[in-house]
Amino acid sequence: DTAVSQTPKYLVTQMGNDKSIKCEQNLGHDTMYWYKQDSKKFLKIMFSYNNKELIINETVPNRFSPKSPDKAHLNLHINSLELGDSAVYFCASSDREESTTDTQYFGPGTRLTVL
Amino acid sequence: KQEVTQIPAALSVPEGENLVLNCSFTDSAIYNLQWFRQDPGKGLTSLLLIQSSQREQTSGRLNASLDKSSGRSTLYIAASQPGDSATYLCAVDSNSGYSTLTFGKGTMLLVSP
Numbered sequence: 001d002t003a004v005s006q007t008p009k010y011l012v013t014q015m016g017n018d019k020s021i022k023c024e025q026n027l028g029h030d031t032m033y034w035y036k037q038d039s040k041k042f043l044k045i046m047f048s049y050n051n052k053e054l055i056i057n058e059t060v061p062n063r064f065s066p067k068s069p070d071k072a073h074l075n076l077h078i079n080s081l082e083l084g085d086s087a088v089y090f091c092a093s094s095d096r097e098e099s100t101t102d103t104q105y106f107g108p109g110t111r112l113t114v115l
Numbered sequence: 116k117q118e119v120t121q122i123p124a125a126l127s128v129p130e131g132e133n134l135v136l137n138c139s140f141t142d143s144a145i146y147n148l149q150w151f152r153q154d155p156g157k158g159l160t161s162l163l164l165i166q167s168s169q170r171e172q173t174s175g176r177l178n179a180s181l182d183k184s185s186g187r188s189t190l191y192i193a194a195s196q197p198g199d200s201a202t203y204l205c206a207v208d209s210n211s212g213y214s215t216l217t218f219g220k221g222t223m224l225l226v227s228p
Binding site for chain 2: 104
């Protein structure tokens with residue numbers, strides 16, 4: 001069973017479009033994250049949600065809007081896509097409140113290409 | 116602001132060698148440090164997590180050490196195998212409230228048969 005899943009795996013779109021990436025975790029974790037990995041492979045956190053509430057927003061443009069309908073899902077909606085948004089986006093989850101280790105589990109990534 | 120540096124950026128070794136990957140961080144006030152593995156086109160897999168109060172963690176052929184005061188961690192891989200070829204990422208969690216991972220840029224390891 002996949003612990004953290006993302007859809008789609010690949011996304012190719014034109015500049016100016018609006019797109020969404022979905023993330024689901026079946027680990028029962030209370031915290032979910034979105035990371036961006038740029039062309040130089042540098043991985044940086046974008047958002048963190050705990051129990052459906054936004055905890056961390058790391059100076060991400062407001063064109064990016066995360067939405068958490070429940071604890072198991074954290075979707076990422078991007079408006080007015082720009083060339084610089086091209087990257088691999090990773091979703092992750094962890095269980096900070098119940099676990100002493102707080103290991104983060106990552107999804108397989110969504111490769112977004114903006115043309 | 117926490118910064119994480121990994122050295123070397125790339126490493127190529129013959130199969131069977133023992134090797135060490137290095138990670139340094141600028142702010143010693145950390146909650147934990149994690150080592151991940153990333154295969155090409157894939158997500159990250161957690162290898163080892165060291166709490167700030169711990170000195171090392173071991174899993175099979177992997178051993179990670181942590182020297183918080185000097186801001187350093189090492190990942191030791193014993194008897195390397197071609198299947199160990201991947202990018203290894205070090206990440207520091209600086210927030211004791213909610214997890215905030217700061218990643219290094221990784222070390223790309225190639226183990227040749």
